[in-house]
Amino acid sequence: MAFSGDPSNAVQDEQGRRDDEDGVSDQSEPNTSPWSSFINTRLGSNTPRSRQSSPGHSPRIGPSRFSSSDRFSDSQYETSFSGLGSLWGRKQHLKAKQRANRKFGKKRLKGLVAVIVLLSLFLLFNWIMLSRLQDHGVDSRAKSAGNSTSSSASVSISIRKEWRKFNKGRKPQKGNYGRMLAMAAHALAEGQNKAEPKDLWQEPFVPASSWKPCADQHSWEPNEGKNGYVLVTANGGMNQQRVAVCNAVVVAHLLNSTLVVPKFLYSSVWRDVSQFSDIYQEDYFINYLTPDIRIVKELPVELRSLDLKAIGSLVTDEDIPKEAKPSFYLKYILPILLKNGVVHFLGFGNRLAFDPIPFHLQRLRCRCNFYALQFVPKIQETGALLLQRLRQNESYPGLLDHYLVGSYAKAITKENQSRRKKASRYLALHLRFEIDMVAHSLCEFGGGDEERRELQAYREIHFPALTLLLKTTKLPSPQALRLEGLCPLTPEEAVLMLAALGFNRKTSIFVAGSQIYGGRSRLIALTSLYPKLVTKENLLTSTELEPFMNFSSQLAALDFIGCTAADAFAITDSGSQLSSLVSGYRIYYGGGKMPTIRPNKRRLASIFTKNHTIEWRVFEQRIRKAVRQTKHVQTRPKARSVYRYPRCKECMCRTD
Incomplete structure (x- = not known):
């Protein structure tokens, strides 16, 4: 619809129409200030039409269709003085008209000047507020007095300085969540200085503690x-390899067969030549599982020279369905084994189902994961040192230390007996x-075209099947x-989650995996x-880390120890094998306290999409609700991993 005259009246008409429809009325005294008129005109305020359309109350910019351009017209004066008919009268009439015009002109000029000044002040104020929003992203609550204000300001300033340094010469990134x-x-x-939420460092103890390892x-x-x-x-990496070993x-x-100590495939992603004996205690593994299966370190001499691929004994992941049932192995793999005396599984990632599977086989999985796989002494010793520094003078080992670092947990206790400082979690x-x-x-993470090109180049090298699918x-x-x-949480999203949950600035945080995409x-x-x-x-010296450098799986073992023994553990991607194994280990040995x-x-994701307005x-309320629901104690869902959800009769026993 087209409007004549002042465009502001179109806004007023439309606002009035909406107010009429909503049944809004206002009988209060009209606001006649130029400032309120400008706000109403430019921003479409919620002032009802009965107030906006009152004639003569607010000066306007330019002509209006509700008022003439000249308040005292010639025709008005001619009508007023038509009866006089004298020259003197006409002269007096012209002088009066000139005086009136001058007087009105001055008033009109003053009104225009006032409007211009107010307009300028509004634009200046608006620009300042927008600048503060962009730089600070802090609402009016940031004006509170006291030490908290100065502390908050210093934190915000440090963030902005780092952000500007990082974003120099770059386009703004949506993923940064600056506000x-x-x-x-x-x-x-x-x-x-406020107390953290009571349940922040706790599991629902009573239902969780009713499950025991x-x-x-075993009885077979x-x-x-x-x-x-x-x-x-x-x-894969250390954690994928661990799952493959247990499934093997x-x-x-x-298959009533003899297992040769598993080997690990060199990966172009991980670039680690570590083998089983570099990470796990080989003899302990063999001896612990002796009541279950026969394990040897090498193939017999007569089988080593066989071309396994030529005789059909090489079985890759492409030959086995994902999460294949035991019946598949009995039907297709056992005949190969009986014919050739050997079968070689190459890859073997997630190639055994969790359901349906006999009770004793499921329990064997748990025995292998939670008992048979012990880290080698050099990893245990360095892991114990890592825990000691993480806890900062804690005078007793954690609940899981014995299972993670073995006899080195006692060394921590002995060294710290003379220290009586408060335990640090x-x-x-x-x-x-x-x-x-x-x-x-x-997914995309705010890096624009440069990020897309970099990730696509990486996929073409390391994920050719995915590249073809694309x-x-x-x-x-x-x-x-x-x-x-389906996207991993970014570091920015992770820190927002932790802050919303109530972890305060004094919280000690151990971050596992330091090779973050995007770097520091x-x-x-x-x-x-x-x-x-x-x-x-940060915690280990270069000398202490030197034996593990260029061995990503051994470094991952240190992360495994640091995460598993923590007072609380936060994950950002539930599909991660490390997160899966660590959370399961904490359930199994944690006694309802981990x-x-x-x-x-x-x-x-739904909450973060509202980051510009929320x-x-x-x-805080929405994040806490979303996370609290995942802390419920539950038995293993059907077909889900026993490594992640060990609360099932095959792995743990109920005491209530």
């Missing part, structure tokens, strides 16, 4: 291993934000993946809001 990080900084500074018990006869030999070369133990028992955070995870997720199949967009909770700059938010953040590289923070990423108090 919300500033609000989080203010909330942390304001609440640094019992996978060390050991197999004789007479059907041949099973070789396994596991792929079960398959060897199922810490939070472990696994940031699964390495480049392989980021590239494989097909070219031949229409996949969901990065935005759709994020809304479905992606950790700015974490290090600025939580200055007591450390990694194994909480794991496992966010629902779909719900978090207030911090509402954000």
Whole structure:
């Protein structure tokens, strides 16, 4: 619809129409100031039409269709003086008209000047407020007095300085959450002396403590291993390899075969030549599982020279369905084993189902994972040193130390007996934000075209099958993946989650995995809001780390120890094998005292999409609700991993 005259009247008409429809009325005294008129005109205020359309109350910019351009017209004066008919009268009339015009002109000029001044003040004020919002991102609550204000300001300033340094010459990144990080900084500074939520460092103790470890018990006869030999070369990193080893133990028992100590496949991603004996105690592994299966270190001499591929004994992941049932191995693998005397599984990632599976085979999985796999002494010793420094003078070992570092847990106790300082607890955070995870997720993280090119180049080298799929199949967009909770949390999202849950600035945080995609700059938010953040590289000297350098699996073992023994453990991606194994280990041995923070990423994605408008108090409430629901104690869901959910009759026993 077209409007004549002043465009402001179009706004007023439309506002009045909406007010009429809503039944709004206002009988109060009209506001006649030029400032309120400008606000009403420019911003479409909620002032009802009965107030806005009152004639003569507010000066306007330019002509209006509700008022003439000249308040005293010639025709008005001619009508008033038509009866006089004298020259003197006409002269007096002209003089009066000139005086009136001059007087009105001055008033009109003053009104225009006033409007211009107010307009300028409004624009200046608006510009200042926008600048403060962009730089600080802090709402009006940041003006509170006292030490919390200065502390908050210093935190916000440090974040902004780091951000400007990082973003120099770059386009603004959506993933940085500048506004919300500033609000989080203010909330942390304001609440640094407040008590943390009671359930922050706790599991629901009563239902959690009713489950006790019992996978060390078994009542079956050991197999004789007479059907041949099973070789396994596991792929992936340390945690994927651990799962493959446990599954291989079960398959060897199922096929009544002898297991050769598993080997690990060299990966172009991990670039680690470590083998089983470099990470786990080989003899302990063999001896502990002797009541279950027969294990040897090498193939017999007569079988070593066989071309396993030529005779059909080489079985890859492409030959085995994902999570294949035991019946598959009995039907297709056992005949090969009986014919050739040996089968070699190459890869063997996630190639054994969790359900349906016989009770004793499921329990054997748990026995292998929670008992048979003990780290070698050099990893245990360095892991014990890591825990000692993480706890800062704690005079007793944690609940899980004995299972993780063996006899070295006693050394910690002895060294700290003379120290009586208060125990220091810490939070472990696994940031699964390495480049392989980021590239494989097909998500975007605010880096624009440069990021897309870099991740695509990485996929072409390390994930050729995924690259082919991208070219031949229409996949969901990065935005759709994020809304479905299929993207790993960024470091910025992780720190916002921790701050919203109530962890204060004094919290000691151990971050597992320091090869974050984007490098140090992606950790700015974490290090600025939580200055007591450390990694194994911070806590251990270069001399202490030197034996593990260039061995990613052995470094991962140190992260495993640091995360598993933590007072609380937070994960950012539930699909991560380390997070899965660590959380399961903490359930199995934790006695209901080792909480794991496992966010629902779909719900978090819904909350984070409102980061430009949501207030911090509402954000806290929604995050706490989303995370609290994942802390419920539950038995293992059907077909889910016993490594992650060991609360099932095959692994743990109920005491209530």
